[in-house]
Amino acid sequence: MGRIVKAKLLRARNTVALARWLLGKHLVRRGADGSLEARLITEVEAYHGERDLACHARAGRTRRTSVMYGPGGHWYVYLCYGVHEMLNLVTGPRDWPAAILIRSVEGIGGPGRLTRNLDIDRKLNGKPAQRKSGLWIEDRGGRVPRGALRATPRIGVAYAGPVWSKKPWRFTYDPAALSGGRADYP
DNA sequence: TACTCGATCGGA
DNA sequence: CCGATCGAGTAA
Numbered sequence: 001m002g003r004i005v006k007a008k009l010l011r012a013r014n015t016v017a018l019a020r021w022l023l024g025k026h027l028v029r030r031g032a033d034g035s036l037e038a039r040l041i042t043e044v045e046a047y048h049g050e051r052d053l054a055c056h057a058r059a060g061r062t063r064r065t066s067v068m069y070g071p072g073g074h075w076y077v078y079l080c081y082g083v084h085e086m087l088n089l090v091t092g093p094r095d096w097p098a099a100i101l102i103r104s105v106e107g108i109g110g111p112g113r114l115t116r117n118l119d120i121d122r123k124l125n126g127k128p129a130q131r132k133s134g135l136w137i138e139d140r141g142g143r144v145p146r147g148a149l150r151a152t153p154r155i156g157v158a159y160a161g162p163v164w165s166k167k168p169w170r171f172t173y174d175p176a177a178l179s180g181g182r183a184d185y186p
Numbered sequence: 187t188a189c190t191c192g193a194t195c196g197g198a
Numbered sequence: 199c200c201g202a203t204c205g206a207g208t209a210a
Contacts, residue, residue, distance in 0.1 A: 047193075082205070084195070086193060111194075
């Protein structure tokens with residue numbers, strides 16, 4: 001078992017740094033039958049504030065984005081293309097709209113597949129990323145070596161314009177390069 | 187109330 | 199390459 005990541009940590013303002021930090025942590029899901037599934041987080045993207053034209057909060061505070069304006073440490077789950085549920089972790093202090101899209105975990109590539117495989121949907125929207133919600137993040141000591149980290153532009157955000165669509169705020173790494181901390185299932 | 191389009195995916 | 203599928207956001 002690992003340390004459950006505390007909300008306080010996620011209230012830091014630098015979402016981009018938090019996104020990098022999230023790599024190598026475990027996403028843990030409790031199933032309806034009580035079973036646990038823990039998977040290494042392998043791909044994330046940072047969405048940072050109203051100025052970030054790729055961020056849903058670019059339109060300001062709306063019903064959908066209100067969760068992002070809350071304190072860090074809660075889930076933001078929304079429906080994409082009318083088909084896929086997207087899982088995001090809200091970051092930053094209250095009134096600073098930001099979140100990290102969890103795009104892939106080890107063995108499940110793609111944000112839509114991830115939620116389908118782990119039975120995640122909008123019922124989790126606004127819930128804290130803690131044990132009581134059935135979905136949380138654990139630090140099991142794994143660390144991503146600097147050399148294994150990759151930063152690239154975010155996926156599918158061309159509409160955000162040349163500046164914001166090119167920000168290298170998508171982070172990935174090769175899980176084989178992880179040092180320590182691997183634990184498949186609790 | 188009408189219209190457009192999207193932080194995707196799987197099958198042609 | 200394209201259709202699925204639906205709700206948010208915007209304009210009116």
